[in-house]
Amino acid sequence: MTSKKNHIISFLIFFSLISIISPFFQCSQLTNTEYHNFVATNEFKNLIREEKISKCATCHQKEYENELKGPHTSAYQKLLEHKSFVNSNKYQCVYYTNEVNKSFDNCTGCHAPQNLYETFLFDSINKQDEFITKLIQIGHPRPNARTQEVERFTGIDCLSCHFDGKNIISLNHKKLKSDSIPEFQTLQTITKNNLVCYPCHFDVFKTINPEIAIRRTGSVLCTNCHQERNNIGEGTHYYYWQHDEPEKINSKLFLVMDDFHFSVLSSKIKGEIIWDNTTIPHKISPGPEMIMKCEVLDEDSNLLGSKIIRINKKKDFDKEMYEPLGKNLLLGEVGDDAPLNGIPIKYDVDLSDGIRAKIFKISLIHKSQYWFPDSLGVLSAVRFYPINN
Ligand code: HEC
Ligand code: HEC
Ligand code: HEC
Ligand code: HEC
Ligand code: HEC
Structure with missing residues (x-):
């Protein structure tokens, strides 16, 4: 009887805690400061994708250089290499080659996506909880591919993750006490805190064991383990991957x-x-x-x-x-x-x-x-x- 009562009390505490802290979950927010005003100009809108990214590079040189060496920039290139390999005479598995050719456009959705916050994740900006509840029920979420071939070569780029068509989206996560409590890390919470990774890496999310992640890094943020950090602990925007260059061991x-x-x-x-x-x-x-x-x-x-x-x-x-x-x-x-x-x-x-x-x-x-x-x-x-x- 007492244990049941304790249960109810801890439930009440749990939910009041959640309702107090939830307004402070801030992983994606609009930032519309004057240095980003150029994104609203026609001059910017008329640039081709590669030039838009170069524009970001003029002020964010470090992020840009590291992105170029990491997995996301080359995602479309690697996909093309894959397609040409399975269609060459070095590869002999007809049913696999057929599948790649048939579903190529589907593949491109994750390898050269439209700006996620302008399309696939748009509803998450104002109605995050509702959006995530629906999102995690979809078996195979798929961002749409950029339609024009010339727009695809930057792969997954700054705009894919940071632009809703009008504003720059900041993805910095403000760490909360509850981030280091495994019981609080439901799939919903983990998705919310790493939302921009979910559309393409949902397979990983669905299996994550929060206890292991928290024991190692204090919270369940994908970037804790996958992003390089400089000597004062800031992310450098370099994501480690299977093709790391020797200087990025x-x-x-x-x-x-x-x-x-x-x-x-x-x-x-x-x-x-x-x-x-x-x-x-x-x-x-x-x-x-x-x-x-x-x-x-x-x-x-x-x-x-x-x-x-x-x-x-x-x-x-x-x-x-x-x-x-x-x-x-x-x-x-x-x-x-x-x-x-x-x-x-x-x-x-x-x-x-x-x-x-x-x-x-x-x-x-x-x-x-x-x-x-x-x-x-x-x-x-x-x-x-x-x-x-
Ligand atoms: C004229 C210079 C300039 C250009 C061009 C520029 N930014 Fe910024 N950006 C800044 C400054 C200054 C800050 C604030 C300091 C910082 O975080 O580096 C900033 C911050 C950011 C942030 C973090 C926001 C936050 O509040 O934490 C993101 C994300 C960002 N920029 C993305 C972009 C993208 C994407 C582009 C290209 C479309 C771009 N920026 C182009 C100057 C610029
Ligand atoms: C749901 C998003 C998604 C879709 C759809 C998708 N991929 Fe990927 N792809 C990924 C992710 C994530 C990785 C990185 C996995 C890893 O290496 O851990 C990846 C990695 C790859 C790689 C390895 C690249 C390298 O670095 O060597 C190839 C090749 C590839 N995908 C081809 C395809 C093909 C072909 C299709 C369509 C049949 C496809 N992908 C569909 C998300 C996706
Ligand atoms: C795969 C998604 C993704 C891509 C691509 C991406 N970013 Fe980010 N960016 C993030 C995340 C997530 C954060 C939050 C930082 C963290 O968790 O350490 C971030 C943070 C930032 C910040 C804030 C300061 C910092 O470094 O933490 C800036 C500035 C920024 N990004 C600029 C860029 C620029 C410029 C590009 C293109 C060269 C770019 N980002 C590409 C996901 C992305
Ligand atoms: C506590 C650290 C940690 C956290 C947090 C973490 N990972 Fe990993 N992840 C690893 C390790 C270790 C490996 C395997 C070593 C390697 O190949 O780099 C790995 C491998 C991967 C790989 C490459 C191999 C594969 O399975 O495709 C991807 C992609 C990946 N993680 C995505 C994610 C995403 C997305 C998240 C957030 C939901 C995440 N990880 C959270 C530690 C972590
Ligand atoms: C639009 C889809 C997309 C988004 C969003 C995305 N990724 Fe990826 N990610 C990919 C694809 C595709 C690859 C494989 C690229 C390649 O190998 O050329 C990849 C590769 C990786 C790898 C390297 C895996 C390896 O092969 O070693 C890591 C780590 C990773 N992503 C982590 C993240 C994290 C963390 C986030 C969120 C900040 C994120 N990704 C957001 C699609 C995405």
Whole structure:
């Protein structure tokens, strides 16, 4: 009886708290200061897209340069490369090629979108809660593609995320106390706080484990982990990705590798790798694959045993693509997805002579598509761990 009463009281406190703090949720707001007045001029409206972005660059040089090196600017370019690859004679999977050609315009919605706050997210500016409630019920939200080919080459650009057609939208999130309380992080709240990422990365949102994210960074903001920060903690607008240039090495990658622990079992002819995920707070996106190539070495670097661990979504995504692909499966090998429930995944490794095991080596390879051959992967990082026998 008392516990029921306590429940009701904590519910009341919870809801009054929510109603007090909700007016302060401010992740997207209009900013219409004089330095941005030029966006209303005809001169600006008549520029082609690339020139508009160059205009932003005149005052926001740092953001611009970092965007150019990151994933979003090249999103359309990568999509074109993909299409031309699957249509070349280097690639032989007719049903996949047909699907890419058929749904290309659909793909372009995420890879060269219309300005999100002018179109897809427009209603979120004034009626955020109602909008988000509806948005998260849609199975596959899709921004519309920019229609003219010449307008597409800037990929996902400043205007895609920051312009509603009249004003510049600021996306700075004011941190609240409730941001660091896992129980308060419903899908609705996480979407609200990262709304501009949702339309294209909704698969990731739907699986996020707030506890892991909060433990690592204090809140569930995508940019906490994915955006580079300068030495005083400000975002630089560089988003780490699988094609990082050498001068933009992502130290967070190593943390993923640090979660793989190796030990030799008492038989000495077997070892065990335990993946205890404390780093990735969400499942992987449908397309990409991370390969952990694990090797057990002796002190002269002779190979005693090895294991390939694949992290991908093949188990689920093949099912989703089965009908669109004319009842066919994508290629590639089934892998594991990141464990988010605190239960580690275990892998056996056969060893030729476990007594000599001294070094556990991990090579991390990134692939854009699990259904493409491993030879198209890029080696992102190599790490060595001592083995205590
Ligand atoms: C004439 C200079 C100038 C141009 C051109 C310019 N901005 Fe700004 N912008 C500023 C200044 C000044 C600020 C405020 C200081 C800051 O955050 O850097 C600002 C702030 C911003 C902010 C953050 C708003 C906030 O309140 O946190 C965004 C987003 C932004 N600009 C986007 C753009 C985009 C997109 C373009 C191109 C369409 C653009 N700006 C072009 C001068 C400019
Ligand atoms: C809902 C939005 C969305 C749609 C629709 C979409 N993509 Fe993507 N695409 C993404 C995201 C997000 C990524 C980044 C995933 C990652 O690497 O983690 C991506 C990555 C890619 C990449 C990898 C680029 C690289 O860096 O190598 C290719 C190629 C690609 N998509 C092709 C396609 C094709 C072909 C279609 C249509 C059949 C398509 N995409 C439809 C969101 C989308
Ligand atoms: C994928 C969406 C996206 C794109 C593309 C994008 N921004 Fe941003 N921008 C954001 C987010 C999110 C923030 C909030 C900053 C944070 O969370 O650290 C932001 C913040 C800003 C700010 C405020 C100061 C800062 O750096 O935090 C400025 C200025 C800005 N952006 C300018 C630009 C310009 C100029 C471009 C194009 C070169 C651009 N943005 C492209 C999402 C985007
Ligand atoms: C309009 C769709 C769109 C929006 C909005 C968007 N993304 Fe992306 N994102 C993509 C696509 C498409 C790619 C793949 C681009 C490529 O590889 O060329 C991508 C790539 C990425 C990657 C790199 C993945 C890799 O391959 O390593 C990260 C990280 C990322 N996005 C985070 C974010 C965050 C955080 C936000 C919100 C601030 C955001 N994105 C907003 C579509 C989008
Ligand atoms: C606590 C840190 C953290 C937070 C918060 C986080 N991620 Fe990630 N994310 C990771 C790590 C770690 C990886 C895997 C390492 C890598 O490849 O960079 C990853 C991988 C990715 C990738 C590339 C691989 C894939 O699965 O496609 C994308 C895209 C991505 N995250 C998007 C997001 C979005 C969108 C959000 C916000 C809803 C988010 N992440 C929140 C840590 C985080």
